[in-house]
Amino acid sequence: MIEVVRLSKRYGDKVAVDDVGFTARPGRVTGFLGPNGAGKSSTLRILLGLDAATSGTASINGKRYRDLDRPLRTVGALLDGAGPVPERRAVDHLAWVARSNGIPPRRVGEVLDVVGLADVARQRVRKYSLGMGQRLGIAVALLGDPEILVLDEPANGLDPEGIRWIRTLLRDHAASGRTVLLSSHLMAEMAGTADDVVVIDHGRVVAQGPVAEVTAGHPSLEAAFFALTGDRPGPGR
Numbered sequence: 001m002i003e004v005v006r007l008s009k010r011y012g013d014k015v016a017v018d019d020v021g022f023t024a025r026p027g028r029v030t031g032f033l034g035p036n037g038a039g040k041s042s043t044l045r046i047l048l049g050l051d052a053a054t055s056g057t058a059s060i061n062g063k064r065y066r067d068l069d070r071p072l073r074t075v076g077a078l079l080d081g082a083g084p085v086p087e088r089r090a091v092d093h094l095a096w097v098a099r100s101n102g103i104p105p106r107r108v109g110e111v112l113d114v115v116g117l118a119d120v121a122r123q124r125v126r127k128y129s130l131g132m133g134q135r136l137g138i139a140v141a142l143l144g145d146p147e148i149l150v151l152d153e154p155a156n157g158l159d160p161e162g163i164r165w166i167r168t169l170l171r172d173h174a175a176s177g178r179t180v181l182l183s184s185h186l187m188a189e190m191a192g193t194a195d196d197v198v199v200i201d202h203g204r205v206v207a208q209g210p211v212a213e214v215t216a217g218h219p220s221l222e223a224a225f226f227a228l229t230g231d232r233p234g235p236g237r
């Protein structure tokens with residue numbers, strides 16, 4: 001379970017996250033939705049111990065990330081922009097992450113199979129396409145067989161088949177009683193993946209609840225999103 005309570009983050013005068021609260025529950029995929037710059041990555045970075053909150057708390061199974069024992073075995077994460085050293089081979093990167101977290105080496109082969117990179121595991125990461133890099137990031141997230149997955153824009157760089165693949169992976173993870181939190185600015189992707197959504201705009205939560213509830217009165221989740229955020233679909237959105 002993930003709990004975010006009255007979380008705020010300021011960068012100088014800029015309020016990036018403003019009194020945000022939500023819960024991501026076991027057995028459900030929770031979608032964290034918002035336009036670019038809404039505060040999604042800032043919230044997830046605090047949750048994962050990469051940044052400090054100005055006020056409020058973000059916890060994983062009741063603990064701050066930094067207080068988790070062997071964190072990768074509790075929570076697997078994929079963050080925008082985070083990636084392995086380009087000169088490293090994918091398999092070596094995974095083996096290094098596994099070693100540093102006390103994860104059995106056999107998991108490396110298992111996750112390479114799950115993400116469909118087994119045949120290219122010995123290639124250097126710099127030769128990977130965007131989509132392959134994204135799959136490698138997901139492999140790292142799965143390495144510790146974690147109860148909780150936190151993924152920032154996991155569909156970035158994936159083709160339609162890749163998007164369908166990750167949707168199935170996340171649905172299966174939740175169906176086995178585990179917790180999934182994923183951020184996206186892509187409504188269509190979220191409508192088919194999430195059980196619950198948290199909609200954030202200008203740092204504040206503007207709606208949250210089961211997809212059907214948030215969508216009620218609108219023709220689609222996309223229409224609800226644009227009505228809630230006052231934004232129009234356009235380039236980069």
Ligand SMILES: Nc1ncnc2c1ncn2[C@@H]1O[C@H](COP(=O)(O)OP(=O)(O)OP(=O)(O)O)[C@@H](O)[C@H]1O
Binds near residue numbers: 038
């Ligand atoms: N390190 C930083 N210093 C100053 N401002 C920042 C910093 N990180 C984020 N911000 C600002 O905080 C706001 C929220 O950014 P954040 O990256 O959390 O949004 P986001 O919803 O994840 O958007 P995106 O999808 O574009 O990543 C933005 O206005 C951004 O410019």
